[in-house]
Amino acid sequence: MKKFSCILLVDDDKATNFANRLLLEDMDVTEKIMVALNGKEAIEIIGKACLTGSCPELILLDVNMPVMNGFEFLEAYSKLDIAQKQSVVILMLTTSLNPKDVDRLKQAPIQGFLNKPLTEQMVSELLQKYIKNSRQ
Template sequence: MSQNIESVCIIDDDNIYINLVTKIIELKRLSESVLVFNNGKEAMDFFYNSMDSEDKVQVPQVILLDLNMPVMDGWEFLDEFSKIKDDIKNKIDLYVVSSSINLRDINRAKSIDAVSDYITKPLKPRDFERILE
């Protein structure tokens, strides 16, 4: 299988989930690299720094975003990311990946321009195929 995605970004505070998703991506060779941030603030700091940097920083093509995290949760990240997404030259597909099955959360996430889709945890093999291939 060829790698279509150069970089995937996981924004989540659940280390078990992070390790599982990272292993699947590596084993299936779905991406060359995986960036991991444990909360939205760490991720936003990365995006702000990559915009300010003169060096070519590898901006991820896919973001897998959890909603419930400390420091800056997924909703706060989406608010901040929406403000800068048009300034990022590369196209980024952002997927909210949450254990919440609350229709209000799902509809709220899907109503945000920056969000490509909402996926309920745990990710299934067909979810990886749809997102990363």
């Protein structure tokens, strides 16, 4: 089965990051998992990782976080000067089904959004959609 080379989890909830990391490791869908607790930390991690050739292929991004939220992250990310940026899949994870939030998510420069919690079925669908030649 094809895998993501690297996944970046961005969420201020350590329990969510722990659960998502366990799920991804159990499913063996990536070579590397990086974790950031807010958007600012994620930008720093991406900057360093892309310099060493391990830019994340998938970013799972929380909407509401302190320091720098998901939307602020997207704005900062758009200003990064990295060659791999166009091939990175960014999905926002949310618990909010507020119509205003959903409208804002639909207009964001992302590939989509998912409702928390992340499940095995969601991850399998991501593999099928975003990894070429994936076999389940």
